[in-house]
C-alpha cells in the first residue's frame with residue numbers, strides 16, 4: 516500500500532473538517548501520499564454531509580467527479596450522508612466502500628480490505644450501539660495558527676428538522692483528561708488558538724460519570740500555561756448558564772466570540788422546530804452576554820422556509836436579527852430531511868419564497884457584519900496572523916478574538932503569532948488596519 520496516492524474531499528461542518536484532517540494524518544503516517552482531490556489518485560475519500568439536500572447533492576457530485584478523474588481508483592465514502600443513506604451511496608457507480616460516522620480510525624484497514632474484494636462494501640455501523648466517544652489521534656500539526664479540538668460527538672436534542680442525531684448518534688463526550696492532554700500538547704507545539712468543536716458542545720459531560728460539565732472543562736483549559744486563546748465554535752442558547760458566562764467573562768483566554776444558533780425569531784416556528792426557548796428568552800440571553808462580555812462578536816444560524824413560516828413569522832425573525840446586531844449570519848434554507856418529523860409537516864414553503872427570504876437575510880447579514888466592523892474602528896485589537904492576503908501588496912490577514920477578519924501590512928515571520936492592530940477602515944465585512 517505504501518506510496519499510494521490518497522485524495523480527500525470534505526463537505527459540511529467544522530467537525531467533519533477536523534475528522535478529515537485526522538484521517539489525512541492517519542493515511543500519511545501509514546505511508547500513503549496525499550494529493551489534491553482534483554489530481555489523479557489511487558484512493559479517493561469523500562467525507563460527506565447531509566444537513567441539507569444540498570449536502571446530499573454535493574456529496575454525490577464529488578463521488579462522481581472522483582470516479583471520472585480516475586475510473587480505476589478505489590472510492591471510499593464516509594461521513595453523515597454515508598451514515599444515513601448507505602444504499603444510495605453504494606448505488607453510485609465506482610463506489611467501493613461506505614463507512615458512516617463511526618470506525619473512521621479504522622479506515623486504512625477497511626480500505627486495504629476493500630482493495631482485495633470485488634463487491635462494494637457497506638461498513639456502516641449502527642449508532643444505537645455506540646455509547647462511547649471514538650478516540651482519535653491528536654490532529655496532525657499542519658497549520659501553524661489554530662487547532663481544532665473535538666470534545667464530543669452526537670446530539671440528543673432531536674429538533675424536528677434536524678437529521679444530525681440520526682447521522683451522528685447520541686451524545687458521547689471525550690474524557691476531560693484526554694482533552695487537557697491534547698490541549699497542552701498543542702500549546703507546546705506552538706498553537707496560539709484552540710477551537711473546541713463538537714456537534715452539541717453545550718451538552719458536554721452529561722454522559723460521563725461524576726460532575727463533568729463544559730464550564731468545568733473551560734475552567735481547566737484556562738489554567739494551561741501558555742495557551743493564548745480558546746474559542747467555542749457553537750453553543751445552543753439553552754446550554755448557556757450563568758456559571759458559563761462568568762467563566763467566559765472571567766479569563767482573557769476565552770475569545771469574545773460566541774456562535775449561538777437562533778434558527779427563527781418567531782415563537783410559533785421555534786415551537787414547531789422543537790427549540791426550547793422563545794424569541795424573548797433568546798433576546799434576554801443576548802443582553803446578559805453583552806453585559807458581561809463587552810465587545811462580544813455574536814454570530815448565529817438562521818433558517819428560512821420552515822414549514823408553516825408565514826410572511827409574518829419571517830418578519831419577526833428579520834426584526835429580531837436586525838435589533839440583535841449579530842456580527843455574522845449563517846442563513847440556511849429549510850429542506851425536508853427524510854425521516855425527520857418536520858419532513859411530514861403541512862405548510863411546506865415554496866422554493867421561490869425560501870429563496871427570496873434567504874436573499875433578504877443574507878443582505879441583512881452583510882449590513883450587520885459591516886456595522887459590527889465599523890463599531891471597532893479606532894480600537895487596537897489582537898489578531899492571530901494566518902496568512903498572506905495579497906502577494907503584491909505585502910498585506911497579511913488574521914482574525915480578532917471577536918471574529919473579525921483584519922488586513923494589514925506584515926511579513927511571513929508573523930504568521931502564527933498574535934499582533935496588535937489598530938482598526939482603521941472597514942473593507943466589506945473586514946477591517947483594514949495597521950500593526951502598532
Ligand code: SF4
Nearest residue numbers: 527528564565566595
Ligand atoms: S454533523 Fe451535520 S453539518 Fe456536520 S457534516 Fe454531519 S450533517 Fe453536515
